[in-house]
Amino acid sequence: xxxxxxxxxxxxxxxxxxxxxxxxxxxxxxxxxxxxxxxxxxxxxxxxxxxxxxxxxxxxxxxxxxxxxxxxxxxxxxxxxxxxxxxxxxxxxxxxxxxxxxxxxxxxxxxxxxxxxxxxxxxxxxxxxxxxxxxxxxxxxxxxxxxxxxxxxxxxxxxxxxxxxxxxxxxxxxxxxxxxxxxxxxxxxxxxxxxxxxxxxxxxxxxxxxxxxxxxxxxxxxxxxxxxxxxxxxxxxxxxxxxxxxxxxxxxxxxxxxxxxxxxxxxxxxxxxxxxxxxxxxxxxxxxxxxxxxxxxxxxxxxxxxxxxxxxxxxxxxxxxxxxxxxxxxxxxxxxxxxxxxxxxxxxxxxxxxxxxxxxxxxxxxxxxx
Amino acid sequence: xxxxxxxxxxxxxxxxxxxxxxxxxxxxxxxxxxxxxxxxxxxxxxxxxxxxxxxxxxxxxxxxxxxxxxxxxxxxxxxxxxxxxxxxxxxxxxxxxxxxxxxxxxxxxxxxxxxxxxxxxxxxxxxxxxxxxxxxxxxxxxxxxxxxxxxxxxxxxxxxxxxxxxxxxxxxxxxxxxxxxxxxxxxxxxxxxxxxxxxxxxxxxxxxxxxxxxxxxxxxxxxxxxxxxxxxxxxxxxxxxxxxxxxxxxxxxxxxxxxxxxxxxxx
Ligand code: SF4
Ligand code: SF4
Ligand code: SF4
Ligand code: SF4
Numbered sequence: 001x002x003x004x005x006x007x008x009x010x011x012x013x014x015x016x017x018x019x020x021x022x023x024x025x026x027x028x029x030x031x032x033x034x035x036x037x038x039x040x041x042x043x044x045x046x047x048x049x050x051x052x053x054x055x056x057x058x059x060x061x062x063x064x065x066x067x068x069x070x071x072x073x074x075x076x077x078x079x080x081x082x083x084x085x086x087x088x089x090x091x092x093x094x095x096x097x098x099x100x101x102x103x104x105x106x107x108x109x110x111x112x113x114x115x116x117x118x119x120x121x122x123x124x125x126x127x128x129x130x131x132x133x134x135x136x137x138x139x140x141x142x143x144x145x146x147x148x149x150x151x152x153x154x155x156x157x158x159x160x161x162x163x164x165x166x167x168x169x170x171x172x173x174x175x176x177x178x179x180x181x182x183x184x185x186x187x188x189x190x191x192x193x194x195x196x197x198x199x200x201x202x203x204x205x206x207x208x209x210x211x212x213x214x215x216x217x218x219x220x221x222x223x224x225x226x227x228x229x230x231x232x233x234x235x236x237x238x239x240x241x242x243x244x245x246x247x248x249x250x251x252x253x254x255x256x257x258x259x260x261x262x263x264x265x266x267x268x269x270x271x272x273x274x275x276x277x278x279x280x281x282x283x284x285x286x287x288x289x290x291x292x293x294x295x296x297x298x299x300x301x302x303x304x305x306x307x308x309x310x311x312x313x314x315x316x317x318x319x320x321x322x323x324x325x326x327x328x329x330x331x332x333x334x335x336x337x338x339x340x341x342x343x344x345x346x347x348x349x350x351x352x353x354x355x356x357x358x359x360x361x362x363x364x365x366x367x368x369x370x
Numbered sequence: 371x372x373x374x375x376x377x378x379x380x381x382x383x384x385x386x387x388x389x390x391x392x393x394x395x396x397x398x399x400x401x402x403x404x405x406x407x408x409x410x411x412x413x414x415x416x417x418x419x420x421x422x423x424x425x426x427x428x429x430x431x432x433x434x435x436x437x438x439x440x441x442x443x444x445x446x447x448x449x450x451x452x453x454x455x456x457x458x459x460x461x462x463x464x465x466x467x468x469x470x471x472x473x474x475x476x477x478x479x480x481x482x483x484x485x486x487x488x489x490x491x492x493x494x495x496x497x498x499x500x501x502x503x504x505x506x507x508x509x510x511x512x513x514x515x516x517x518x519x520x521x522x523x524x525x526x527x528x529x530x531x532x533x534x535x536x537x538x539x540x541x542x543x544x545x546x547x548x549x550x551x552x553x554x555x556x557x558x559x560x561x562x563x564x565x566x567x568x569x570x571x572x573x574x575x576x577x578x579x580x581x582x583x584x585x586x587x588x589x590x591x592x593x594x595x596x597x598x599x600x601x602x603x604x605x606x607x608x609x610x611x612x613x614x615x616x617x618x619x620x621x622x623x624x625x626x627x628x629x630x631x632x633x634x635x636x637x
Contacts, residue, residue: 267540
């Protein structure tokens with residue numbers, strides 16, 4: 001096994017400096033309002049240090065001072081999604097001309113390069129799914145340019161939350177591809193593997209030390225154990241047929257009694273791509289900006305056509321979310337739409353857990369998984 | 371919708387209210403001047419225009435119906451206006467004044483509060499404008515903001531009904547990338563049952579939504595009440611969450627009364 005180079009923790013600033021020299025805005029984990037969020041980092045000192053976390057259904061708490069590490073937590077409410085698929089953005093604007101005709105302008109698509117440090121394997125998997133949606137059949141110009149502007153520094157997960165189940169979806173906790181650099185954190189520093197050509201170039205400029213084989217083995221074993229420690233799981237198989245065979249299952253009604261139809265699960269889900277569009281006219285009435293914003297199958301507009309909302313009831317909306325994410329996503333993109341990040345469980349205000357719902361809905365009366 | 375004349379006329383009427391929603395006009399600043407190139411404001415006391423009975427194309431109505439005289443006035447507004455748009459919690463759901471509807475002790479409160487109650491001629495119950503006259507469109511909020519108001523005016527001028535955005539505050543809270551105060555701090559946030567429109571203002575400042583935009587589409591107040599119970603709120607505290615600014619809106623009214631009776635809605 002080739003041992004990656006080693007970057008002592010106090011040299012993390014060198015990594016940031018190289019990125020800044022190359023014109024990247026650096027974004028990394030910082031603590032805001034009690035959660036780990038991605039925010040601008042000008043200096044390595046600004047990265048959160050020493051935090052661990054507790055995540056349970058409808059519950060998220062950070063704990064300070066319990067480790068020397070910087071990445072001893074699983075994830076926060078955001079993934080990479082807001083960086084590539086903006087929560088709200090302008091698509092085009094139309095201007096009325098003096099002769100009464102209209103002139104259309106596409107929104108500007110020049111974005112600054114952004115380097116993200118602390119990306120998780122589940123979030124990279126989610127980014128691949130978003131790429132399928134936003135780039136494959138018809139490229140979304142906004143998404144395309146933002147995706148190209150990203151430099152991704154992943155950190156292998158050593159501290160999964162109670163809500164994580166990426167091992168069962170096959171999307172983590174090891175980082176294998178689709179990033180630029182992949183880091184293994186130890187108490188004193190990081191093993192740095194270059195994954196992409198851009199990552200290789202950058203790694204050459206870092207003050208990397210010779211990596212100790214035994215220490216690297218331990219670091220890898222920590223990540224393997226992180227996968228084994230996960231307590232939640234979804235069946236590895238395609239659930240499409242089991243789900244669509246159960247459209248009348250009484251559980252839909254039961255979950256709807258708890259579900260607030262608030263859409264938080266879809267908003268934090270790193271693969272959900274639904275959006276609505278709206279026109280915002282100027283005060284003088286001569287110009288209108290066309291915006292899109294994140295939407296959700298839990299909102300009435302999602303199934304609104306010609307004067308009626310097709311999915312009025314929460315029962316139907318919850319069913320849409322689960323059957324799309326774990327069912328028809330297979331038809332659309334060749335796999336399930338879930339990467340096991342667990343965000344929908346933690347950030348659901350009433351703690352509804354899709355892995356539990358799937359267990360009940362996809363298990364036949366004899367108790368055997370279908 | 372029928373087209374408006376070249377320069378549609380507008381009135382802003384005030385009923386029982388704090389005047390805060392009318393500020394959504396004045397807060398526009400320079401934009402208000404631009405707007406007056408497209409509409410002619412004929413009545414707006416707070417801006418010094420006093421023509422309450424002049425017929426207009428669009429009448430904005432702030433405030434609840436709290437006195438017998440206001441009921442008469444609301445009828446006059448209706449007959450003089452092509453469109454009536456209620457603005458704010460008072461006009462749309464009765465507002466804070468509707469708190470007096472909850473315990474049917476209007477007279478006792480009046481006599482206890484005022485030195486000379488004989489001069490006070492208020493109705494037993496404060497009611498929304500739509501309880502008396504037909505209201506074409508409603509803008510929720512306490513207070514409403516200029517963005518909402520402008521969107522409604524623009525829609526009407528372009529000949530389309532204003533968008534009735536009744537999604538939940540949570541959706542906007544996440545778009546704004548705010549950290550959920552319920553999940554991280556156990557604060558009893560009403561965002562999951564409250565109509566969007568404020569830009570998730572309270573969660574932006576780290577506090578829990580108190581429902582000033584009224585009930586959203588499909589509000590599951592029963593589940594949220596149970597959640598509040600789980601957070602340790604006593605029945606009376608849960609009731610107070612719902613019975614505040616929009617106590618007159620049926621979804622909040624019912625949830626509040628159920629909580630106050632000590633039960634949760636399943637019982
Ligand atoms: S469905 Fe839930 S666990 Fe799966 S990717 Fe989405 S938020 Fe993560
Ligand atoms: S339909 Fe629902 S589950 Fe599917 S992508 Fe849209 S928001 Fe997500
Ligand atoms: S499952 Fe939870 S987060 Fe999703 S809509 Fe229902 S209550 Fe909201
Ligand atoms: S803070 Fe309130 S509004 Fe925001 S997501 Fe949480 S429950 Fe919803």
